[in-house]
């Protein structure tokens with residue numbers, strides 16, 4: 001059970017009292033114990049996930065990871081476009097940020113927690129998080145609740161006032177309405193930031209923790225709305241009974257909802273319609289994937305670009321959680337000559353999260369084959385890291401920041417590494433300025449031989465064949481057709497697209 005005004009008393013609503021970042025299995029195990037202490041009291045957690053929002057961000061993330069000489073696990077997770085961050089927050093204000101992108105596999109205790117039907121996971125658009133988690137980590141999320149359902153239920157029985165726009169049903173809207181908390185800062189920009197960065201920024205941490213915390217706090221606020229007189233305590237079983245109907249229930253796709261609301265508003269007065277709705281209508285008139293039309297009168301395969309494409313997964317037809325997919329990955333296309341670079345919207349299709357994850361996995365295999373065929377190694381980096389020097393810098397950093405917490409042997413070992421590098425005698429004291437000097441050691445240098453895998457592949461295929469770029473496009477398209485067997489490609493989509501024109 002939970003005290004009614006729990007968060008009001010101990011912390012401002014929507015803010016965590018305690019944020020823990022888990023970047024490794026051992027850090028997760030510690031965080032898991034903290035979470036479980038709270039969950040045993042009140043088995044409801046706020047949940048949210050972050051991933052790389054689009055191909056461009058993914059490519060930047062990949063470049064950043066390669067340049068930092070980062071682990072192959074991180075690089076692999078970026079390439080597979082896996083969910084990068086999972087946020088879990090308890091009603092008591094503990095928030096754990098699990099940096100999934102640094103894990104090569106998920107700890108079993110985390111899998112069990114997500115699949116545990118007795119622990120409810122609340123958030124907004126949680127169904128999409130569930131799909132993304134399954135698509136990238138094949139982990140089941142059970143007992144999830146979309147807060148928008150609970151809110152509508154509260155609205156229908158008059159426990160909260162009627163909502164006026166769909167925006168109010170988003171996490172920010174609910175937070176404003178139920179917690180009196182107005183979102184600040186440019187949230188949209190942070191949402192589209194690099195969630196696979198080697199270190200998360202302070203803004204990212206605050207944003208990520210906030211979304212999970214707001215989720216659980218809004219849920220408690222809704223419980224309070226349902227039992228306004230229960231000044232004492234709410235019992236878990238009451239809450240479970242009351243909200244059972246909301247469990248694992250997806251919400252209607254926003255497009256239909258928006259359509260209904262638009263119809264309603266047009267009935268009243270067009271001039272009163274909010275500008276946002278008008279913009280949304282305008283946007284709807286532009287076919288989603290046909291914006292890169294070539295100029296002039298459409299001819300031959302250019303007709304492809306003026307078709308209206310449907311908003312559904314080209315592989316399985318699902319209309320939920322759609323993500324754009326470049327059939328010819330952008331890393332290769334950007335190495336094409338400029339005339340070929342421009343014709344790429346043909347190869348941009350929509351996939352659902354599950355199919356997207358599947359294609360990422362098979363794409364890795366084709367990359368490997370291309371690497372072998374064209375002698376173009378996948379893991380080259382613009383920057384070379386001197387492992388020995390890197391170790392010295394890390395040792396000095398650890399000694400500066402956590403000297404009291406280090407076990408004696410470990411401390412000795414680290415000090416020895418720094419001493420050796422600075423050529424200090426074993427019995428001479430290691431001062432703070434020595435450590436600072438060692439943290440500043442430059443362990444990275446430019447890789448003179450650097451040439452990206454994609455660039456080498458494009459160069460070599462063009463040397464071998466007259467129409468090399470087309471050949472590479474065809475390879476990727478055939479690969480997509482063979483491995484994904486798409487059932488819903490637009491009628492004019494063709495594996496030989498543009499070939500005759502060039």
Ligand SMILES: [Zn+2]
Nearest residue numbers: 313316352355
């Ligand atoms: Zn699909």
